[in-house]
Amino acid sequence: MLSLVLQGIRTRWVTFAGSFVALALGVGIVATTGMALAATFDAPHRGPERFAAAPVLVRGEDRLRVDTPIGVRTQKLTDPRPVPAELAAALARLGRTAQDRTFPVSAGNTVLDGGGHSNAGNGGGGHRGGGERPEIVGHPWPVAAATPYRLTSGRAPAAAGEVVVTAGDDSGVRTGDRITVTTPAGSGSRTVVGTVRPAGFESAVFFTAAEAARISPGIDAVVVHADPAAVRAVVGEDSGLAVLTGDDRRRADPDPDRDAEALVSVNALLGTAAGITAFVSVSVVASTFSYGVAQRRREFGLLRTAGATPGQVRRLVYAEAVLVGVLASAAGCRLGLLGAPRLASWMAGEGIAPRWFAIGDQSWPLHTAFWTGLAVALAGAVTAAHRAGRTGPVEALRESAVDSASMPLSRVLLGAAVLLTGAVVVAVALVQDPGGVLRRKTYLTQPMLLIVGLALFAPVLVRPVTRFLTWLPARLPGATGVLARENASAGLRRTAAVAAPVLVTVALAASLMGTTATHDPARAAEGRAPGTPPIRGPAVGAKPSHAPRVPHPAPGAGASWAPPPTPRGPGPAEARAQVTADFVVPADGEHASLSPRFVERARHIPGAAISASRSTTVTVLEEGTALVRSEARAVDPADAAAVSALPVVAGRFADLDDGGIVVNEEWLTTTIGERVGVWLGDGRKVTLRVVAVLSTGTGNNGVYLTPHNAAGAGIDRIDVGVRGGTDRSAVAEALYAAGRATGTDVLTTAQWVRAGHPPTGGSTRLGLLMILAIALVYTGIALANTQVMATADRVRDLAVLRLAGATKAQVLRVVGVEALAVVAVGAVLGAAVAALNLLGVRTALGLLGVGSGVVVPWAVIGLVVVASAALAVVFAVLPARLALRTRPVDLAGTRA
Template sequence: MLTIALSTLRMRWVSFVGTFTALALGVGLIAAAGLVLAASVAAPARPPQRYMVGPAVVAPADTLSVSTRLSGLDSAQLADSPGLPADLVDDVAATGRVVPDRSFYAQVAGVFPDAGAIPNAAAWDAEAAAGGDPVGHGWSAAPPTGYALTAGSAPAHDDEVVVAGLARPGDRVRVRTVAGSRLYTVVGTVSARRSEAPVFFTDAEAARLSPQVDALIAYGPVHAVRAAVGDRARVLSGAGLAALDPDRTRDAAARNDTNALVGIVGGFAAFVAIFVVAATFGYSVVQRRREFALLRTTGATPRQIRRMLFGEVALVSTAASAIGCVLGPLAAPSMLDRLIALGMAPDWLPDSTSWVPLAVAFATGTGVGLSGVLVASWRAGRTRPVEALREAAVDTRALTWGRLLVGGVALCSALVMFTTTVLDPESATSDKTYMPMVMVLTVAVGLLSPLAVAPVTRAVTRLGRSTDGAIGMLVRENTLTSVRRTAATAAPVLVTVGLTALLGGAAGMIDHAENASTGRTVLADYVVRPIGAPGFDRALVARFGAVDGVDVAAPVPTTVYAVHAEAKLIGFPAQAVTPTTLALALDTPVLAGSMADVKDDSIAVPEHWARSVGDLVDVWLADGRPAKLRVAAVLAEGPLPYAYLTPRYGTGLAPMLYVKLRPGADPAAVRAALDQAAAGEKAAIASKAEWLAGLADGQADASRIGLFLVLGIVLSYTAIAIVNMVLMAAAERGTDIAALLLAGATVAQVLRVLVLESLLAVTIGVVLAAGATAVGLGGLWLALLRYSGPVPIALPWTLVGAVTAGAALLAVLATVLPGAWRVRRPAVELAGRRDG
């Protein structure tokens, strides 16, 4: 049977070229994604980036451990550094020389060159944006951490600094810290690093700005240092110093983004490849019924028929998978570079040389091919010898019971999944929830598509029959008597248009819902955001708060740890803010108690804490300090699942200010006063409507990145599938073309019939896609209705229209080009050929 399989591949190469291409590209994409995943997961530990010179570093514990009643000791990662106690610093100093290292927010906010020494402010902003987090240190910590002067000298006075960037010695710079901003003179420069944008002060000035010692570089014997520290802190050395790198958390987040994205890419690649392969072989079996029947007539058993089909697929999938494994390593570096450029992967990840992703991709490709032909081979083996006598290409049964059963189960599964999102509306905003539903719904509609061919054809061709005479009648009847061929041609159009509309529409609707939810939550009239900085310092917050006629809420993010259900230590998001101004600027629905009762010894908690007003709760602050606070208010669940404390517990910057007009205040006068308060500062003041519009644009941009990556995969596959299916359908039209030519039809009329049939199949695919989109987006709309209220159906009409037009153009070209070649051959010769 292998010899026969080779012969059929040679004779029916048109039926397999699309499958071969789709599998090769799919395996190549899976291999590339696997190599990127391997680079992310299996990358060697990154060498320490900050503490590269010191032999040992004493650092505070970075975890909080608490004994719980039900599960014993439990731990959680601390959000803030607790610092080193003074007695520990003294004990370590007794072992040898030590260098205290303080790390705190410090950012150059303005440069005033004495003689035009540096470029303009825009150049400085670009330089600062390219660096890492703005951070201040004492100068004594510079040499042990690998910094060396590139110009000038070390700071000798408290009004002098050393910076990295475009400033030069002699420039005056304004440096912003948590407390406020102050002018300093640049006396030296160091080379910039991607991990941080440092500002070095004198040790005394650093201690004034941040009294807490965040790390201690110890030059004494490591064993003596460990003995002096005991269990009060961590002693790190060698490769372990990488745990103290400032961008460690950012790198971990980027690697998680990388893993999630390449997983989605690989999943969609496998999904669409299986769809293409299964559709191709399913239709191939329909085309080859007479061939299989003749083999049965000559004595071939059903098992031999199946072996022949599996042999064909094994040859195609093996060759395609091998090609894909060659393409994958070529594409992986470009994919990784693209992810790095999008900020979705760390820039230090090396290219992977692992063979495991290639082996997995090869096995996936061959497995996809064999699984795609599984059902088709079973159907081929059931072909009866009597079917060799059939000459007409009439589909007597458009949908098998097996396909109807699987399609019905898939449709019911999709409806159940959508119902689940309606009951749990927050899950509808997650791609991990919605994308699987889209896949299952698309499969269901694709399997049940033959049921729609006849009614859609009659509806669409009714106009054609009345205006195009015999040609319209031929198109209609050919379509109705070739339901499987039409459904097979419409299926890739369904996937192309349907996934474009579903994914694009879902992204837009979810963005609208999140934006609407935010809009209802924010009661403020104005929102002030920092530009080029992580937040506002206290002095700037006070300046805005001094504006007449407004109340300003400046929430500072923090974390509060508490034991949940007496078993698990959890870090809950919290905000430190003046509760009375918060209630004016943000909608924080109170179920019990009052926000006005939140004092320094109390806390407002969300409902899921399962606490009552008046309860005393044991909590731990962001740096691990314990506190016993009284519950002053219980808040309803909503888009702001925060616990709220007074400003006493906020040690960082306010990332956003909410400004609420007082009754009777003049909006124009207030806006002018706000602009004056922001003079000289990089702050963007926007009305609530302006801010929400900008927020929606930002959400749309973020959604488009992932959407275009996924759609790029889908469209490349389905373009191949469309062309492949049309070519397969055209390959068996020799007899039909000959009959038309012998009946007196002109070449133009024959080509017109073929083109109209292809366009009708595309139209059916679009109608099916519209139905799937209506079901999918309708279910999502019901879920989002409970989440945020009514949202518009935000279909990307331009993109959907372009994709639909592209699908139609591909179908027409794949019809006209081979059709034009066929009609130039003698009609008698065409009548005797069914393929090639």
Template sequence: MMFLASLRTRWAGLLGAFVAVALGVALIAAMGLGLASTFSAPEREPVRFAASPVVVMGQKTLTVPVRRGPDTGHVTKLLAHPQPVDIELLRELRRLGPVQLDGAKRDAVGVNAPIEDVREVVREAVGAARAGVRVQVLTGDDRRLADPEPGRDAEALVAVNSFLGTAGGVSAFVSVFVTASTFAFVVALRRREFGLLRMAGATPGQVRRMLLAEALAVGVAASGVGCVLGAWGAPVLARALVDAEIAPEWFGVGGAVWPFHLAFWVGVSVAFTGAWIASRRAGRIGPVEALRDASVDTGVMPWSRRIVGGVLLAVGVGMLGWTVGTDPSALLKRKTYTTQPMILIIALAALTPLLVRPALRAVRLPGAVGLLVRENSAASVRRTAAVAAPVLVTVALAGSLLGSAETVGEARAAEARGRMGAELVVTGDDLGPLGPLEPLGPLGSLRPLGPLGKAGPLEKTGLLEKVGGVDGVAVAASSGSTAVFVREEGTALIRSDARAVSDASAFASVSRLPVVAGDVRDLDDRSIVVNEEWERRRVGERVDVWLGDGRPARLRIVAVLARGTGDSGAYVTAANAGAGARVDRIDVGLREGAAAGAEREVAAGALRARVGGGDGGGGDGGDGGGGDDGDVRVWSAEEWLADTHPATKPQTRLGLMVLLGIALVYTVISLAGTLLMTTSVRGPELRSLRMAGATWGQVRLVIAGEALLAVAVGTALGLAVTLLNLGTLSAGLARLSAPAGVAVPWGMVGVAAGVCAVVGAGVGVAGVMGLRRR
């Protein structure tokens, strides 16, 4: 058959497409196997109450009615602080048998008693309460629900799922791009061949079918090889994710079959689709093309391609502008800044042949070799665009993805620095109860300790007194993490991370919150501080919320914070923190004379000695009178900020590096394939140069110069996409009242461009050396 003979003859030209499809299929298969393993977390053995056959657990979820169109439905959210088991119920359970408590926590208790007896006692207690309070009785493997963070495995798999899904999407995008570009360039190089076939009587349909048959053969063979590589690479990928702390330690790939089916048919479809686009152009080639021998490319941009490229460019720019104008916070999400650049990349790649010649005309290269490089590149627009397009993809992805992550990370870090008014920070896993609450009356009803209208006091652990008694300390403000829930528009239950403070005035003196209205110091047990994202956000307005332990409350807004990068949560008092809330941070403000330099170090040392805390560098704690506070750490503000608000999280950076590595590998494949194809058909042209007096060294300089110039054009277009994306992100940050700098990852962009330049020049020169030996 003719297409088999063509494959034997043209195998070198299709090698790039074969490798690209095989690599894409391997990646999709490996990532599909990984995704299949993320759909369910393994069953874990109970840990916290492993010795108790029965566990009684307080309410851990909040269920609220919402509107579902004309009907009413319910939404359930996990509480920040589970309800404690009622003291009366605990007393009844003790009568059944030994009861296991986890320290001071009473959100769950283990009971060594018959299950039916425990259920009967719980039923009677709940019935007597008549408050609709739910208390769960857990047995067997269900007891793990009472463990700390029972959903941590599922949450860890969400991050793995997101990473693998994004990586698979980028792999598919780049493989489609490279494959389509390769087949399009193959058609451009074979115009005379197709013209001869037409002259010999072949119909346009036969030409198209021959090209599609070649693509189908390449796709099937490459997909088969890719599935084998994917099966080998999936365990390697799983180990790499575990080592990088992206996946939990137990993560591994299973024996699912569907990823291989998906990867195989995606590979075949990618090859076939890429060739189908090119085959339509091949079918339009007429017999007269067999007589043409022009060195200048003409008709490289049909109007259909111009229209598609222009529409995509308008859509990409329009989406960026619309997002900035309507929802700038969306620009900070990884899903947004990962997908939006792809539209602009496709648009500029489609328009590259139109942009190449004007860009090259603006370049001035010295000497005769330089002039020849520029004119050859401008005359052979298809060849230059075929080299520049994959470079555009890599540089644009490197600049946009890594630049967006670093810009958002640095904005968040700068925002945190701007809000820090303390000189020292004391942290620990458990610095004591924040909002001490006691059960009162019916099961599950709670009331705050302390006078109404005043922030609930920190329980007498002595830690706050120790901090406040250190020489040089002017103010110490304790706070802890909690959450509040609000129903917006009657259709959604929104969880807002919040911070509960023991003394609003003290906290205001050691923080610089971005207040746009009201005063944080007015915060009391009847009020709340919200941010601009809330539906209700006017000072003096009342808002119905559910607290971290599920209690409903109607609170008055006393201050509104700027939206910022999303870290501006709500603020409540300790009394509204919720049962079980704990202090996790004490911000310490020093007196003016001890706030800087050596005096601050002296105060920090005295504080460590007083509370038994290690330094912020990760010490295990001192023994200077800390007693049970051995896990306490004392940080300088700078150390704490660096530890909790890094510019870019290591896992995020590593994940992006993997994506960029995938794109770079594809680019190298595309560059190598394109330059080998072009050099192999440029024999007559290069021999003409030799006949004109050029040495082989000068010929190699011309080929290398053309490759480097095309790489430079692709780099410039990639930087244009990068700057447009990062500029839009900066505008969005400015609208959010957040630090609006731009972090261009010049190092990574330089590495990507440098690798492309080395590969382009090296492969081009190697091709010339091959021609010389003929």
């Protein structure tokens, strides 16, 4: 058997080489993405950063821990409690202490150096990434002794108008400079009396202890130089405060989970890329292997004629598949070892992944890729081997001339089941949760079922599609169109094998990019209350509550920087419908608060309806085992009613009081008047009464509380409406003047919605393009590989054309036109898959009340089709041209 296998490989080396290349490349891609994915499972271990020199640290507990029947469940708290002043005084009696306060700072147009530390790619959590600078925060100078900060020039601040700043060698900030600093207490000019080396995790401005206490009265943490046991005894067990020593001090670092959070989005991207590339490679490899086996039907017929049994034929095919599969899978694993570090380096360089992202020493992705490749090789040979084994000798010889378009019942049933499953999944989602259709995991994976379904029906679809597409060329003068049509229609397996990679790539490209392009207009569409003209104010910025700033220049100040957004709450269409205010004033930064001076001035603007609100969270224990955290907004119900129109489906929003809560339909407790136990953002547990229920919509339409239950969160957003009979221009001018005086941005509602829900872009779009690029490269190589296999199998047909009187140019023209026709078949089938997928997306948007037409990414589809056509033509014509160098009489005697 082994000698027969080796003889067959040597005789038909082109077919086996094509299968080898396709499988090796597929395994290489799976191994590369798998190793990169494995590297996202563990973030690098880091010790304490900010309080590395603090022996003991006391701060508010940042984790909620709840005992459940299945163990302790934890959830992160967004608003840790401040350290009481009485406790800080008691701790001072144990030894030397330093009180820490952290508050947002804007340094005008001065660029402070945070060390260029890149923490993340496109993850959430407020961390910086992709080369962006850390946010600027303020601290009291006495706490610097417990941190990595040390003076590199100047001295410590001694008066209210003096500061120490982080400054690198090229920052441009020097001792003696005057800079404009904006804090929650207001703006003012300060003198830089000293500089410190950047620590990497933040850009810091240090004030005197008294000035920091005036700006931020709450004590965030206390550094204690005393025995930890004595500190714990003073703090107590049920105080809601944590005593941190050793590695636990990392919990007090800015965004201590940033490394793990930075990998969340990278993990999701690579998981999607691995899934899609595995799907593409498996689909194309299976098609290539199946075609390679189908090419040898005449050989199998001869073996049957010579007396080989069906079992012997099948074992021969399986032995060849195992041999090629083992060698190709091993080569693919080697490609993965070479490609994975390059992929990780590219992702880090483009800001998709953190700069420290690197491939680890995990070996399981290689094992997975190897055995997947071997399984695909065997799977690609199963159907053809079974068919070859049960076909009679004479029938096999006769069948080798023209492929039959008939399908076995098993394939019909499987294809129908796959297509029906895809349709049912979408239909159920549209009925139960239209928003689920718009989720990335859904629209990335949904096309796969349709692709598989159409691929299974290829024998009955390829011929009619080919004849339809070649109807016009076949009627043009000359025989080129007719021959191309008949050749493509007769060689169904060859046509399907060449069209398969085109189908997969066109379907994925159109579905992925088309879905995001269709979704973006719905997200980014502007909107304002009917009959409300836009207000054009001086130097209006454009940022949401967590977006990059385009600020109002305060006197003597320039632009400042804030972290990129992490969108929360309802989608843009819902935001436009729910927020009826004329202006929205968001805080500058994820954890920042608005200036009290601005809030006070805004409240006294004549004719303005003001609703000041706070961001917080509530956590509920569902079904006794799951801690579920929800975003919440603390508002005064009377003020909120004047500037909003919330989608209440039960109860009355006006009934909200300190003992009440407004929930949405996703909560388990939605009965008006029923009481529910929740933990607030600082960990306190309270029991509140459900007073109203909101619809869910495309966003989460979070929870509403009163400021009494806001866990000490500061005001981070003001919605401003203009009362009836009031001059809007006068209100706008007063609002803009308050913003300029306090360094606060004032946005129209349309600007706030638009800036808060930008179209898909940046690393997200780059990630999708990376996935498509991998698929396109693999498709291109597989397409070229399959065309070489197909053309090498047709040398006798080419010789017959030459003997019939066709010139070399005419033969090559027929081969090229046929290649174009086959690519067109794949493109049409792929477009059909994309059309069905985009139809589901459009229907989901319609059910959600969002008007948006389907946006077809013609440029991406055109690029894929043109590239596929070019490759198909080149790698069909070149082998044919080489074959035509031999005399037609010699080629005519060649048997495939």
